[in-house]
Amino acid sequence: MMAERDADLAPEPFGHDLVDLYRSYAGELLEMLWVFVGDRATAEDIVQESFIRLHGARGRIERADGGRAYLRSVAFNLARSGFRRRAVALRHRPAPATPAASPEPAVLLSEDQREVAAALRSLPARQRQCVVLRYWSELGDQQIAADLGISVNSVKTHLRRGLAGLEKRLEARP
DSSP states (O other): OHHHHHHHHSOOHHHHHHHHHHHHHHHHHHHHHHHHHSOHHHHHHHHHHHHHHHHHTTTTSOOTTTTHHHHHHHHHHHHHHHHHHHHHHHHTSOOOOOOOOOHHHHHHSOHHHHHHHHHHHTSOHHHHHHHHHHHTSOOOHHHHHHHHTSOHHHHHHHHHHHHHHHHHHHHSOO
C-alpha cells in the first residue's frame, strides 16, 4: 500500500527532464531576458512563467532540443507582450516621477558593459531580440527565425540593422 502511494507521488520522466533543463538553462535564459527587458525582476518572472508553460505543454512539444527553443519562444513572446501592455498603460496615465535606478546592474557590469547594454536596449525590440539570440545564445539564423516565427531573411535584416544601430550609438558616446 505504501509503495503504491510513493509511486503515485513520484514525478513523471518529463518532470526529471524539466528539472535538469531548469538547472542547465534557466540562468542563460534569465541573462538573455535581462538584457532584452532591462529589468532583472521582470526577466525572472518571465523565465518562471516560461517554465510553467513548458510544463503545461509537455505533451504537445517536441523535445529534440530539450525544450530550449520552446522556452526561448515563449519567453520572448511574454517579454514583447509585456512591452505592449506597458506602452498602452503609459499612454493612458500621467508621467510618473523619475524612479531611482536599481544599483544592481551598475555594480555587476563594467562601464563598457553598461554602455553596450544601454545601446542594446535602445534598439527596436525585434533587432534587440535577434542580436541577443545571435550573440548571447549563439544561435544561427535558422534557429533564430524558428524561435521568433520570422523568415531567415528577416533575421539577417534585423541583425544587420541592429549591429549598425549599436555601432552608431556606441561611436556617438562621449
